[in-house]
Amino acid sequence: MMKYLFLIVLYFIALTHVTAQIDQEELIYAKMDIAPQYELWDGNKTMLMGFTSLIGKPITLQAPRLIFNEGDSIKLSLWNFSQGAPHTIHLHGLDVNQQNDGVPSLSFEVEHDETGHYYFKAPHPGTYIYHCHVVSALHVQAGMYGLVIVKPSNGSNTTWDGGYTYDNDVAWLTSELDTLWHHDTIINHPHDPLATTMEIQNYYPNYFLVNGFSKQQIYEDNNSTINSAANEVTLLRLANIGNYGNRIILPSTLNSKIISSDGRPLQTEYFSDTIVILPGERYQVLLTPTIEFQDSIEVEYFSLNTENIEGIEKIPVDINEFLTTKLNVIENDFLVYPSPTNNKITVETNNTNGTIYIYSSIGQLKLSLDTKGSKYIDVSNWDKGIYFISFKSVNAIKTKKIIIN
Amino acid sequence: MSKWLILLLFFLSVQSFAATVNKKIYIISDSLETVSGDKIPYITFNESNVFSQTNPILEFQVGDSLSLWIVNKDSVLHHFQIKDGGNIVQIIPSGDSVLIGKKFLIEGSYIYFDPLDFPENSYLGLSGMLIVKNHNHSSFYWNIKEHISDWNQTLVTNGTVSWDTYYPQYFTINGVSNPNINLNQNARIIGSVNDTLILNLANTGQSIHSLHFHGYHAIILYSSKNASHVGREKDTFPIYPMETLVLKIIPDKPGEYPIHDHNLVAVAGNNIYPNGMFTTILITP
Numbered sequence: 001m002m003k004y005l006f007l008i009v010l011y012f013i014a015l016t017h018v019t020a021q022i023d024q025e026e027l028i029y030a031k032m033d034i035a036p037q038y039e040l041w042d043g044n045k046t047m048l049m050g051f052t053s054l055i056g057k058p059i060t061l062q063a064p065r066l067i068f069n070e071g072d073s074i075k076l077s078l079w080n081f082s083q084g085a086p087h088t089i090h091l092h093g094l095d096v097n098q099q100n101d102g103v104p105s106l107s108f109e110v111e112h113d114e115t116g117h118y119y120f121k122a123p124h125p126g127t128y129i130y131h132c133h134v135v136s137a138l139h140v141q142a143g144m145y146g147l148v149i150v151k152p153s154n155g156s157n158t159t160w161d162g163g164y165t166y167d168n169d170v171a172w173l174t175s176e177l178d179t180l181w182h183h184d185t186i187i188n189h190p191h192d193p194l195a196t197t198m199e200i201q202n203y204y205p206n207y208f209l210v211n212g213f214s215k216q217q218i219y220e221d222n223n224s225t226i227n228s229a230a231n232e233v234t235l236l237r238l239a240n241i242g243n244y245g246n247r248i249i250l251p252s253t254l255n256s257k258i259i260s261s262d263g264r265p266l267q268t269e270y271f272s273d274t275i276v277i278l279p280g281e282r283y284q285v286l287l288t289p290t291i292e293f294q295d296s297i298e299v300e301y302f303s304l305n306t307e308n309i310e311g312i313e314k315i316p317v318d319i320n321e322f323l324t325t326k327l328n329v330i331e332n333d334f335l336v337y338p339s340p341t342n343n344k345i346t347v348e349t350n351n352t353n354g355t356i357y358i359y360s361s362i363g364q365l366k367l368s369l370d371t372k373g374s375k376y377i378d379v380s381n382w383d384k385g386i387y388f389i390s391f392k393s394v395n396a397i398k399t400k401k402i403i404i405n
Numbered sequence: 406m407s408k409w410l411i412l413l414l415f416f417l418s419v420q421s422f423a424a425t426v427n428k429k430i431y432i433i434s435d436s437l438e439t440v441s442g443d444k445i446p447y448i449t450f451n452e453s454n455v456f457s458q459t460n461p462i463l464e465f466q467v468g469d470s471l472s473l474w475i476v477n478k479d480s481v482l483h484h485f486q487i488k489d490g491g492n493i494v495q496i497i498p499s500g501d502s503v504l505i506g507k508k509f510l511i512e513g514s515y516i517y518f519d520p521l522d523f524p525e526n527s528y529l530g531l532s533g534m535l536i537v538k539n540h541n542h543s544s545f546y547w548n549i550k551e552h553i554s555d556w557n558q559t560l561v562t563n564g565t566v567s568w569d570t571y572y573p574q575y576f577t578i579n580g581v582s583n584p585n586i587n588l589n590q591n592a593r594i595i596g597s598v599n600d601t602l603i604l605n606l607a608n609t610g611q612s613i614h615s616l617h618f619h620g621y622h623a624i625i626l627y628s629s630k631n632a633s634h635v636g637r638e639k640d641t642f643p644i645y646p647m648e649t650l651v652l653k654i655i656p657d658k659p660g661e662y663p664i665h666d667h668n669l670v671a672v673a674g675n676n677i678y679p680n681g682m683f684t685t686i687l688i689t690p
Contacts, residue, residue, distance in 0.1 A: 093640045098620070200673050201676065261637060262622065264639065278641070279617075305551075305613075
């Protein structure tokens with residue numbers, strides 16, 4: 001009797017000890033779409049597997065961003081709602097122990113309707129990735145990835161204890177998408193616990209993504225665009241979870257200083273307007289503009305086999321001396337019609353303190369105009385295709401698509 | 406005076422440990438057996454008359470002198486060169502041999518290869534690792550390559566290929582793919598907590614690779630492409646065609662952790678996952 005009592009006491013002591021050690025708990029769900037629901041820049045929809053904190057909503061490529069403070073003890077739970085394949089979370093770059101590493105044959109996997117728990121200490125401040133490691137070539141391409149950000153122990157806007165202080169924090173997780181890999185037979189692939197191999201297809205991505213978006217979607221994504229005052233410091237976190245290399249080309253006026261990689265400060269920091277990031281790598285860059293300007297940062301996506309550039313995305317940069325707040329998206333005060341058209345388009349907005357930009361489908365600036373009342377734009381000589389019309393002011397942004405036929 | 410004495414002592418100490426290393430390697434054409442069991446035309450340097458699908462590792466201590474015979478047992482002309490080793494190209498007709506001598510004074514990882522019709526002969530297998538070291542830590546060696554069955558067949562019959570369309574089918578370390586990489590003693594990293602483990606890498610293929618370590622960060626000790634990267638502590642290491650790297654790993658915990666290409670397509674072999682560039686590091690307490 002005394003023996004059992006002793007064991008029960010030990011159990012509760014251990015339980016209290018474990019509970020007391022957890023500083024932060026997170027729960028995310030693994031899900032898959034049952035139909036193509038994720039809208040790409042051209043209106044096409046594709047199927048995804050992914051991580052979400054919203055069990056009732058369709059999967060997106062904006063998985064929950066996990067933010068921890070250095071040294072905190074974390075309990076990260078994964079609830080698998082996939083209806084099929086098992087999933088895991090690999091904490092890429094966090095150097096967790098084998099049990100929590102998320103590799104099925106060496107750690108554990110979480111079957112449908114089960115919950116798995118990962119315990120670890122948040123390591124060095126920096127930018128990391130999490131992704132599923134079950135048939136990782138397929139599950140990562142399917143959308144099972146997100147960002148982990150580790151801040152200093154006090155949670156402050158500094159790069160690490162004793163490091164740089166910054167005003168704005170922008171993170172880009174780049175990837176590609178080959179829609180042939182998102183077929184129902186792949187996203188909804190059967191789970192055979194005895195199978196040790198799985199067939200994949202040749203990889204020829206047809207969408208190139210920054211935080212899950214392309215083209216005009218990026219211009220509307222406040223999490224991706226760079227908006228700051230000329231005297232502010234922005235920490236740009238770069239992470240590549242695709243299978244292609246990325247060449248990031250920054251305007252020289254951003255005064256970009258590369259300060260760390262893979263969660264560790266560089267011994268020798270350096271200024272550069274070009275950064276190459278290969279699959280799985282991360283870099284942190286301090287942007288320290290001193291003048292007012294508008295431009296864009298270009299991301300080239302190149303094949304690792306041929307080094308040919310297969311895609312380019314542009315992310316707008318707006319450095320305004322007087323800008324102190326983030327841009328808002330306007331919904332009802334920006335009209336563009338008709339579409340499709342082959343003659344002229346009308347652009348209407350009541351906001352007279354902004355600029356209209358028209359971009360081609362590959363992000364080239366075609367035209368920019370001041371906004372004062374209605375604008376009639378003759379497009380009769382323009383090439384046929386898709387164009388994007390953005391209205392931007394100091395506190396608002398909206399982009400619409402038109403087709404010239 | 407004391408400066409000269411120190412220099413003399415250094416010179417004598419290097420001389421006392423330096424040796425002349427005699428080696429002979431044979432160029433032999435045969436075939437590489439892939440993870441799928443297919444055999445594809447392949448040519449390698451070999452330490453004996455018997456063909457192996459892994460090129461030998463030529464390893465020296467700093468200060469050593471190499472005396473190397475290269476015997477061409479193939480039916481066609483071959484060349485020989487040590488990249489970044491003086492750019493002297495040796496021409497070796499079929500059935501002939503050459504002797505080269507070289508003294509190694511700088512620590513690092515180098516590539517010896519056949520530069521004829523580059524990158525064709527190198528791609529077909531004729532590219533190996535030459536290591537110059539100045540330590541006695543446990544060392545491991547990865548010669549990274551990719552292969553396309555049809556291309557090897559085309560190239561050995563003097564056909565042409567378009568490198569602009571290169572899409573490899575197989576990805577190997579020391580001539581083998583997962584799960585056989587863990588059986589290769591030179592490739593499989595095994596050690597204990599707090600050991601200093603040295604991984605020598607050479608990319609003798611034509612693709613860029615991005616190698617990701619689970620469990621540990623490693624430090625770049627040598628990079629033939631980016632000397633400024635020496636000292637960086639990372640978990641993911643890009644390696645470009647004909648680049649060499651030397652990494653140091655000091656494991657802080659036991660366990661078995663994957664190391665793999667994070668171009669996840671390269672973790673497959675003949676489109677079967679995970680029969681590609683995937684291995685594990687094994688660390689005991």
